[in-house]
Amino acid sequence: MQDKVLKKMDAALSDYLFKQREEEFTHATLNQEMSGFEYVKNGDIDSLKRFLVKHRSALLPRLSESPVQQERYLFVSVITTCCRVCIEGGMPSDESYGLSDLYILKMDALNKAEDIKVLYEEMMLDYAGRMKAYQMKHTDYSPKILLCMEFIEKHMHDRITVQTLADELEMNASWLSTVFMREVGVSVSDYIRQKKLTAAKHLLSYNEYSCTDIAEYLGFAGESHFSALFKKYEGITPKEYRKRTYNKVFTNMARS
Structure with missing residues (x-):
C-alpha cells in the first residue's frame, strides 16, 4: 500500500x-x-x-x-x-x-x-x-553573560540555579552572580524568574493549558509556587490574568 x-x-x-x-x-x-x-x-x-x-x-x-x-x-x-x-x-x-x-x-x-x-x-x-x-x-554584554542568557533561554523548562549555570559555563558561582548583576542589572534568579513569568503569560493568553501544566512545563516547584510568584510580580493570579487576556487578545486581533 x-x-x-x-x-x-x-x-x-x-x-x-x-x-x-x-x-x-x-x-x-x-x-x-x-x-x-x-x-x-x-x-x-x-x-x-x-x-x-x-x-x-x-x-x-x-x-x-x-x-x-x-x-x-x-x-x-x-x-x-x-x-x-x-x-x-x-x-x-x-x-x-x-x-x-x-x-x-x-x-x-x-x-x-x-x-x-x-x-x-x-x-x-x-x-x-x-x-x-x-x-x-546586547552588544555590551560579555561573551560569558551572553552564553548564560542563551543557556537560560534553551532550558526554560528546567529548574535552573546559579550553580547550574556556573557548572555549565565552568565559572565560579559567586563571580558569575557578581558579573551578571553588574552587566544585566538584575540578579540571575530575578532574570530567570522574569523570563519564566513572561513565558507563562504567553501560555495563559494563547493556549488552554492548565496552571498545573504551565507550572510543570516551566519548571516551577508546583502550581501553588507558580501562582504565588505570579501574583507577587503581576498583581493578579494566573487564572485572573487568563480571564483578562485570553478572549480579549483574539477579539482584538480579529478586529485589527
Missing part, C-alpha cells in the same frame, strides 16, 4: 517538474531564498527593504487556484522560518513565537491577497527591527 502511494507521488512529482520546465519556471536557489531571512536575522533593514522590492516581482510557485489562499500558504511558510531564524539569532523564543502567533491571527482575518502581501512585508520588517534592537541592546 505504501509503495503504491509513493509511486503515485513520484509520478505526480515528475509531471509537476515537467510542467515547470515547460513554463520555464525555476525555484530560487537555497542561498537566494535564505538571503532574506539572513537580513532579518542580522537586523539589516536596508538590505531587507531592497530584497522585498525584488520579491514583489518574483515568480513564485502556484500553491492554490485561489490568490488569497496562495498568499496565506506563502505567508505561513515564511513566518515559520522567520520565527526560527530569529530565535537562532538570539531573540527570546517566547517573543518570537508570540509574534508569529499574532501575525498569523492578523493574516487569517484578511480576505484580500494584496492585504496579505502588505502584512507579509510588515511582518518581515518588524522581525528585522526587533533583531536590530535586540543585538544593539
Whole structure:
C-alpha cells in the first residue's frame, strides 16, 4: 500500500517538474531564498527593504487556484522560518513565537491577497527591527553573560540555579552572580524568574493549558509556587490574568 502511494507521488512529482520546465519556471536557489531571512536575522533593514522590492516581482510557485489562499500558504511558510531564524539569532523564543502567533491571527482575518502581501512585508520588517534592537541592546554584554542568557533561554523548562549555570559555563558561582548583576542589572534568579513569568503569560493568553501544566512545563516547584510568584510580580493570579487576556487578545486581533 505504501509503495503504491509513493509511486503515485513520484509520478505526480515528475509531471509537476515537467510542467515547470515547460513554463520555464525555476525555484530560487537555497542561498537566494535564505538571503532574506539572513537580513532579518542580522537586523539589516536596508538590505531587507531592497530584497522585498525584488520579491514583489518574483515568480513564485502556484500553491492554490485561489490568490488569497496562495498568499496565506506563502505567508505561513515564511513566518515559520522567520520565527526560527530569529530565535537562532538570539531573540527570546517566547517573543518570537508570540509574534508569529499574532501575525498569523492578523493574516487569517484578511480576505484580500494584496492585504496579505502588505502584512507579509510588515511582518518581515518588524522581525528585522526587533533583531536590530535586540543585538544593539546586547552588544555590551560579555561573551560569558551572553552564553548564560542563551543557556537560560534553551532550558526554560528546567529548574535552573546559579550553580547550574556556573557548572555549565565552568565559572565560579559567586563571580558569575557578581558579573551578571553588574552587566544585566538584575540578579540571575530575578532574570530567570522574569523570563519564566513572561513565558507563562504567553501560555495563559494563547493556549488552554492548565496552571498545573504551565507550572510543570516551566519548571516551577508546583502550581501553588507558580501562582504565588505570579501574583507577587503581576498583581493578579494566573487564572485572573487568563480571564483578562485570553478572549480579549483574539477579539482584538480579529478586529485589527
